[in-house]
Amino acid sequence: MTHLVSLQAELERSRRRRQWVQLLMLALVLVTVLGSIQVIIIEDTDWDRVGSFGQIMESVGRFMALDLSLIPHLGIPMLETFLMACLGTLLGLFFSLPVAWFGALNVTPSKRILYPFGRFLMTLSRSIHEMVWALIFVAAVGLGALPGILAIAMRSVGFISKITAEAIENIDPKPVEAIRAVGGNNFQVMYYGILPQIKTVVLGTIIFEWDINIRRSAIMGLVGAGGLGLTFFRQMAMYNYGGVTVVILAILSLILLGEILSHYTRKAIV
Amino acid sequence: MNAYNSIQSKAPAREWSRYRFPRDLFRFTALLACLLGLMFAIDFLGIDLARLLTLFGRVGEVLSERYFPPDVDYVMQGDYLASVVETVQMAYLGALIGMLIAAPLAWFASWNVTLSRRVLYPLARLFIMASRSVHEMIWTILFVTVLGFGMLPGVCALVMFCIGFAGKLFAEEIEVIDMGPVEAMRSAGANPLQTFCYAVWPQIQTAWTGIAIYTWDVAFRAATVVGFFGAGGMGWYLKRNVQQLETERVAAILLSIVVLVVISELISAWARHRLNRKRDANRIAIEAEAA
Structure with missing residues (x-):
């Protein structure tokens, strides 16, 4: 009986340890993702050049006027x-x-x-x-x-x-x-x-x-x-x-x- | 014995031939057609076969004369190393966002669990196919035109590439699952999301992780060159030096790309190997439980 109890405790502990590791991994992934977003998307991008959503749609729209003569x-x-x-x-x-x-x-x-x-x-x-x-x-x-x-x-x-x-x-x-x-x-x-x-x-x-x-x-x-x-x-x-x-x-x-x-x-x- | 021989000689002698009439006719006609097609192709593309013969000598000559001592100092500079880090980040972000979009698309694009076979299935299939068919270089050029230079268009191009690449593999993995748990969930009144989370997800979890690792690896390979059309990272340095005919620097950059890709491939192979071992162990455990 005591053997079973200790086994259960052991199982519980290993589960908790695994959860901690998973949480740590998740945090690591989150930090790297946020870091990459900060460096690549926010700092490196020339937002004036990208313009507003309307301007983006306008440049997409230019692609939509098919040139069928080609x-x-x-x-x-x-x-x-x-x-x-x-x-x-x-x-x-x-x-x-x-x-x-x-x-x-x-x-x-x-x-x-x-x-x-x-x-x-x-x-x-x-x-x-x-x-x-x-x-x-x-x-x-x-x-x-x-x-x-x-x-x-x-x-x-x-x-x-x-x-x-x-x-x-x-x-x-x-x-x-x-x-x-x-x-x-x-x-x-x-x-x-x-x-x-x-x-x-x-x-x-x-x-x-x-x-x-x-x-x-x-x-x-x-x-x-x-x-x-x-x-x-x-x-x-x-x-x-x-x-x-x-x-x-x-x-x-x-x-x-x-x-x-x-x-x-x-x-x-x- | 005699009687046997006489019977043999009386029977009409059957001609044995290596060639059988209709089958071999088709075979040789197909071969002839292939050869003609080959000749046509060589003629149409204007390929000089004599040049092909001396090709390796010339490639070797060009490499040894112009590209040979690679300018290693150039790729050890801080600027270049920073661009390597940027490339890694670009691939990471592109693969991650791409897979986040690819996952629901793959769910819709798999015939057995899709939400609606009439509308969502063909739409998701079409989207995955379209993003797969257009090469990542073309995506890069398009995004650079729309969004301007920088790493954002590179990330967008990689996202499209990963949607196509991972979406197809993800969907294939869903289509071969065991439908038993799905039916059990459905008959117990679960909604589609619950069915996906509790019946589909546990079956595809490991396979998807393997695909995700592989996708990251392939995305990195693509990220090394998206800069060629103005999307940041190492490709930009490659483009600049190619245009300035700095061949020794080009050689060094190419070498650095090969080394980095081989490293990333080794890491991904190791990770997938470990994962497969775990999957096998899981499968053995499940089978043991069932028995």
């Missing part, structure tokens, strides 16, 4: 953006094959050197924003669609190769052993033993990434790779806010199209 000129940039996303995803897949091979623990050629290297490449590719990749490639290969494609490819490598490497690590090792046992070389092991097992996962991932890449390729024009981004940038530079809205609507419709396409392709594959 629509005939949007076809080619839309196609460019779409193709840039497709080629970027394809090139990204091409780059991610070796990275996935290095970064999968069970097939990597060397666990000491290439495995960490592959993992590092995956993190590096994902942690650099596509704008930054685009800046690097515009500096290296000049303006045009090529730097956009390369930037999208580099940004896609991380995700595709990470999922692929995880799929390779989770395969059933028996087919691989069977092919080894009948004398298959490394390439045959990969082609007949590993590839059939990871095919669906990789295809699903590529479709997913392609869908995201349409979104990314729509902004590549902002740093000098063509497509809808360039049209957006031009409309912005001309202060033609109605045109800007039309370009954004074009981007939205392209993405909607991509989402519908990827939905049906995924259904057809899986």
Whole structure:
């Protein structure tokens, strides 16, 4: 009986301690949030420039006067953006094959050197924003669609190769052993033993990434790779806010199209 | 044995081929179409394939000649470090406000518990999809045009980005919950808010926390570059130095971005890992209780 009572007291005490910790965390979060609001929103903002609510609504209103005369000129940039996303995803897949091979623990050629290297490449590719990749490639290969494609490819490598490497690590090792046992070389092991097992996962991932890449390729024009981004940038530079809205609507419709396409392709594959 | 052989030889010999008629025709036609599409794309975008071949040599050359010794002193300056802190705060605030808006939206945008399937569901879906579809850079430019330079438009852009990102993941998490508790609450006469708080929330709590950590991580990644279009933080320094062709400083800034993002990713991976362990432990405890 006394044992039970002491247990209850112990439980009560631990609950109270947990509540204290939670309260402390909440206070900490509140203080940091208030601090950030003070620094970022109140001190740093030029409230005269923002103006009153009416003035904000007025500048929003300028975007609402759609410039429909732009629509005939949007076809080619839309196609460019779409193709840039497709080629970027394809090139990204091409780059991610070796990275996935290095970064999968069970097939990597060397666990000491290439495995960490592959993992590092995956993190590096994902942690650099596509704008930054685009800046690097515009500096290296000049303006045009090529730097956009390369930037999208580099940004896609991380995700595709990470999922692929995880799929390779989770395969059933028996087919691989069977092919080894009948004398298959490394390439045959990969082609007949590993590839059939990871095919669906990789295809699903590529479709997913392609869908995201349409979104990314729509902004590549902002740093000098063509497509809808360039049209957006031009409309912005001309202060033609109605045109800007039309370009954004074009981007939205392209993405909607991509989402519908990827939905049906995924259904057809899986 | 003889009889068997004779039967075999009398049977019409069946042709075995690696190629099967309709299936392979479709397959090769699709392959051909893909190749043609690829050629068309390369031609349409005016890509010089010869340039692609020498690409890595040239990228290496550019990096080593112009970007190489990164100007580390530049990123160690007080001004720049202050902008790093501002970037962190921007991401923090943007992710927090974004998720506060995304949570009710996700509730409305999940088919199984939404308040009204006719009105609120499509509206919330549309809002989440629209904020997800427009890239955070475009949001930044739009908010800078409306609100002027500074960190406020950056925070607003991140808020929109987080609504799209977290809203979708939150809603997906609600849609796979066990509907038993929800029905129990409803049949006991609970109002929608009570149903959400006592039947839905306990089931999604851990998953949402994981998503929240991930959202913060992704928002930070976006926050490093929103300044590129005038929304404060490190991106502004990046833009200025890119335009002044101070390539060694650009290299240093890019390096600092990579280092910070990797650190934030490590922290978020560690936090999510701990959370998952806790979730597994919880699940085991629940299963043990049920058994």
